[in-house]
Amino acid sequence: MDVILSGLGQGFAVALQPFNLFxxxxxxxxxxxxxxxxxxxxxxxxxxxxxxxYSLGFPPESAxxxxxxxxxxxxxxxxxxxxxxxxxxxxxAVMTTLDGSPMAKRGEAxxxxxxxxxASFVGGSVAIVLLTLFAPALAAFAVKFSPADYVxxxxxxxxxxxxxxxxxxxKTLLAAAIGLMIASxxxxxxxxxxxxxxxxxxxMAGIDFLVIVIGLFGMAELLHLVESYARGTLKTLPVxxxxxxxxxxFAVKWVMLRSSIIGFIVGVLPGTGASVASAVSYGTExxxxxxxxxxxxxGDIRGLAAPESANNASASGAMVPMLTLGIxxxxxxxxxxxxxxxxxxxxxxxxxxxKPDIAWGLIASMYIGNVALLVINLPLVGLFARLLxxxxxxxxxxxxxxxxxxxxxxxxxxxxxxxxVGLGVLGWVLRKLEFSLAPVILGVVLGNLFxxxxxxxxxxxxxxxxxxLQSSNSLILYGLAILVVALPIVISRMLKARQNKAV
Amino acid sequence: MADRIFAAITLLIVVAYGWAAFMxxxxxxxxxxxGPESWPRILSVLAGLCCLWIIFKPDVDKIDITHNxxxxxxxxVVLLLGYAYLFEHAGFILSTTGFCIxxxxxxxxxxxxxxxxxxxxxxxxxxxxxxLLALNLPAGLFKSLF
Numbered sequence: 001m002d003v004i005l006s007g008l009g010q011g012f013a014v015a016l017q018p019f020n021l022f023x024x025x026x027x028x029x030x031x032x033x034x035x036x037x038x039x040x041x042x043x044x045x046x047x048x049x050x051x052x053x054y055s056l057g058f059p060p061e062s063a064x065x066x067x068x069x070x071x072x073x074x075x076x077x078x079x080x081x082x083x084x085x086x087x088x089x090x091x092x093a094v095m096t097t098l099d100g101s102p103m104a105k106r107g108e109a110x111x112x113x114x115x116x117x118x119a120s121f122v123g124g125s126v127a128i129v130l131l132t133l134f135a136p137a138l139a140a141f142a143v144k145f146s147p148a149d150y151v152x153x154x155x156x157x158x159x160x161x162x163x164x165x166x167x168x169x170x171k172t173l174l175a176a177a178i179g180l181m182i183a184s185x186x187x188x189x190x191x192x193x194x195x196x197x198x199x200x201x202x203x204m205a206g207i208d209f210l211v212i213v214i215g216l217f218g219m220a221e222l223l224h225l226v227e228s229y230a231r232g233t234l235k236t237l238p239v240x241x242x243x244x245x246x247x248x249x250f251a252v253k254w255v256m257l258r259s260s261i262i263g264f265i266v267g268v269l270p271g272t273g274a275s276v277a278s279a280v281s282y283g284t285e286x287x288x289x290x291x292x293x294x295x296x297x298x299g300d301i302r303g304l305a306a307p308e309s310a311n312n313a314s315a316s317g318a319m320v321p322m323l324t325l326g327i328x329x330x331x332x333x334x335x336x337x338x339x340x341x342x343x344x345x346x347x348x349x350x351x352x353x354x355k356p357d358i359a360w361g362l363i364a365s366m367y368i369g370n371v372a373l374l375v376i377n378l379p380l381v382g383l384f385a386r387l388l389x390x391x392x393x394x395x396x397x398x399x400x401x402x403x404x405x406x407x408x409x410x411x412x413x414x415x416x417x418x419x420x421v422g423l424g425v426l427g428w429v430l431r432k433l434e435f436s437l438a439p440v441i442l443g444v445v446l447g448n449l450f451x452x453x454x455x456x457x458x459x460x461x462x463x464x465x466x467x468x469l470q471s472s473n474s475l476i477l478y479g480l481a482i483l484v485v486a487l488p489i490v491i492s493r494m495l496k497a498r499q500n501k502a503v
Numbered sequence: 504m505a506d507r508i509f510a511a512i513t514l515l516i517v518v519a520y521g522w523a524a525f526m527x528x529x530x531x532x533x534x535x536x537x538g539p540e541s542w543p544r545i546l547s548v549l550a551g552l553c554c555l556w557i558i559f560k561p562d563v564d565k566i567d568i569t570h571n572x573x574x575x576x577x578x579x580v581v582l583l584l585g586y587a588y589l590f591e592h593a594g595f596i597l598s599t600t601g602f603c604i605x606x607x608x609x610x611x612x613x614x615x616x617x618x619x620x621x622x623x624x625x626x627x628x629x630x631x632x633x634x635l636l637a638l639n640l641p642a643g644l645f646k647s648l649f
Contacts, residue, residue, distance in 0.1 A: 463536030
């Protein structure tokens with residue numbers, strides 16, 4: 001406990017420096033702004049703004065605080081387009097549209113927006129407290145992880161990804177494999193051998209992480225917007241003067257608390273982020289509500305509060321494995337992890353000891369950001385909602401301009417601009433074919449770590465593969481991996497059997 | 504079908520990747536049991552199996568896209584490639600102005616509005632990006648002016 005308190009104290013000392021405090025607020029504001037734009041979810045927002053934040057030349061803790069602020073802000077802002085436009089910014093916001101949009105249609109947009117703001121705040125706060133309590137303990141435990149344990153952890157991360165994310169597990173696995181293959185391009189650090197560079201000097205250092213992120217997310221998003229424009233324009237519902245009442249908040253207090261805890265746990269699981277968290281909590285609440293749960297989907301405040309609490313809680317939960325193990329809990333935290341690597345900071349169990357300023361500064365900034373978001377969001381929601389009326393024809397080209405500025409100012413090579421456009425087309429095709437993109441970016445980020453640990457483990461054992469199954473840590477992780485694959489199958493069978501009986 | 508085509512193309516790439524991993528990549532000398540080729544070999548087998556599975560059990564039948572949408576997407580990609588080409592050659596201001604005019608017009612803005620929007624984005628973007636935030640942006644033809 002002492003460690004946590006002194007850590008937090010140190011963190012607040014970093015986060016409350018005027019410049020960092022300004023960055024938290026700026027990040028939250030711009031994050032909400034970009035999250036509120038129709039169709040642009042947190043992952044795209046962070047992807048588009050990351051290179052710019054990087055090239056501003058801030059110290060690492062400041063840049064990270066800014067990015068984290070953008071991340072939370074975008075999670076908050078995403079609900080605005082879900083509720084008013086019925087267009088979810090990303091997969092995590094789909095559940096919010098189910099009850100949020102009907103409420104707006106019946107003239108309660110203000111109530112829906114302010115209630116979801118409060119729910120987001122509760123979710124975020126519960127998760128940050130849990131993060132503060134558990135992260136240092138997990139880090140202390142993970143310090144003892146051997147390379148073989150890390151291999152097991154990666155296997156667990158990718159199996160839970162394949163089992164829980166997307167409709168088709170094999171497609172998710174292939175997406176992750178594509179990411180891992182992209183990561184293997186370039187010079188092999190151990191031996192200096194060229195791999196898959198096709199003789200091109202541009203590929204020797206591998207494909208820059210920023211280019212991949214901008215291409216797969218920013219550019220693909222742009223093509224997606226062009227497509228949705230060509231299919232017909234989006235219609236915005238106006239914000240009215242209705243507001244959330246204390247009675248509403250009291251009515252959903254347990255819903256918010258339960259959903260926050262579910263969201264946090266799902267967020268901590270490697271690879272699964274807001275989309276799984278909001279779906280699980282929505283389903284749970286609907287089942288718990290029993291007979292009265294029939295109104296879910298028609299504008300029930302419980303159905304709005306549950307996914308909003310859960311997806312903000314999972315946003316903080318996803319930070320736990322990223323900070324303590326160096327394994328991101330979601331697509332967006334994978335991008336944040338990439339940002340840390342750009343600053344030559346390797347997240348992992350040692351982060352809390354070696355760079356306490358960064359680890360604790362980030363955590364403290366999350367506390368501040370969460371409060372700031374509530375304060376920004378409740379009164380200013382009308383302003384953000386007006387953003388939705390920015391015509392697509394100006395918004396869409398701006399994304400490309402921001403993306404190009406980002407790529408060029410960091411990498412400074414026109415070759416990477418072409419590469420980003422090409423990856424954008426690939427990302428668009430993958431999305432059309434119902435692949436999820438988060439596993440690709442997770443593969444890219446974790447590729448080298450996975451390979452290095454496998455090679456290190458086998459070097460220790462002198463080439464004996466059985467080292468992978470020797471420690472109890474790795475056996476437990478493999479067991480969890482099997483469980484993650486088996487449980488959803490068993491549960492869906494059981495539900496089916498019960499339904500058959502009922503009929 | 505769309506799934507199958509994508510999986511087949513990916514399989515071809517994976518086979519090429521695997522061929523390189525199994526046949527070409529080799530360290531001249533190494534001390535570790537796993538060389539630079541082992542990891543790509545594992546990946547190529549895994550990705551290949553996934554592709555085969557999708558070819559046998561596809562789930563997206565057809566990409567739902569009309570001719571009209573596709574044409575606009577292709578024009579957008581061409582505009583982006585042109586933007587990428589001109590970015591360094593003509594500099595940020597000119598390339599951005601040109602791209603924004605084209606893209607806004609493509610998405611249904613009135614020509615005059617597109618023109619104003621393009622010029623404003625190019626100039627304001629450069630002043631904000633290169634001057635205020637000190638980002639590395641190509642000045643191009645306007646080098647002498649700034």
